[in-house]
Amino acid sequence: MTFNKIPDASNFVKGVDTSFEVILGIIFFFLIAITVTMIYFVFRYRKEKNPKATQIHGSVTLEILWTVIPTLLVMVMFYYGWMGYKPMKEVPDDAFEIKSIGRMWNWQFEYENGKKTDTLYVPLDRAVKLDLIALDVLHSLYIPSFRLKQDLVPGKEQMMWFIPGREGEYDLFCTEYCGLQHSSMQTSVIVMPQDKFDAWYVDTTKTVTLISDRPGALGLRIVQKNGCLACHSLDGSKLVGPTWKGLYGKTEIVSNKGQKREQIVDSTYVINSIYNPNDDIVEGYSKGLMLSYRNELTEEDIGEIIEFMKTISE
């Protein structure tokens, strides 16, 4: 009999699933065995059959049995767990590295050629290493189909690696509750054959061609990609940060080191708010939540964002 086996989504699927199945098998065996024994005892030792209970005081055989058997079982579970886990820490030298940055509340992936995306693109059948960086709080990168999960700890370099085994799109999300918009840290991994991946990788025009000529369209794309909208609404509602509706050109109260002043929202102010968010704090909002986007956004990008802000400020 021949059949085409569907390849695993990653090289770790087998190890993790095997250990899961072994543990589940043991659990299932005991569930049945204990339940059956209990039911049997209920009948076998009921009052009419066994009016006087027998007390057992010490039994070396029993003591040995219930020490040795569970120990062996736990060792079996450990063995399969370890065999599944160990290769996750052994990265091949030629792995394709992608910087994976988690911040409140989006993911950003940076490739060696400078390309940045909010969706993870990876080549099929090739080792990929993700360097995990948390900019603010704990996050955790989880790709269920790949059987991979790793916490991101601010100030500590973590990594994760894998070999994607099947073309397609898989869920990727944060599984460490990281605040109000934690649920927006959800995106996907796209696995492409090497030739398609290469074409995608060298194509730096992609973001531009996606955009229509509508004013501010590129700016909107930039704020979506950078996760600004997790904290800033476009419709006037208050989220973690102030809404952008009617923002551009308005006069508002900001405080800088406790000094309150009136400020007109112009391009210099917007640029400063994005590069040094903890300088001027808008009245009614908290310091320390927005991090600087100095490494993510150029002044040109911010120019596009301002063009977009103008479209919702008229």
Ligand SMILES: [Cu+2]
């Ligand atoms: Cu998170």
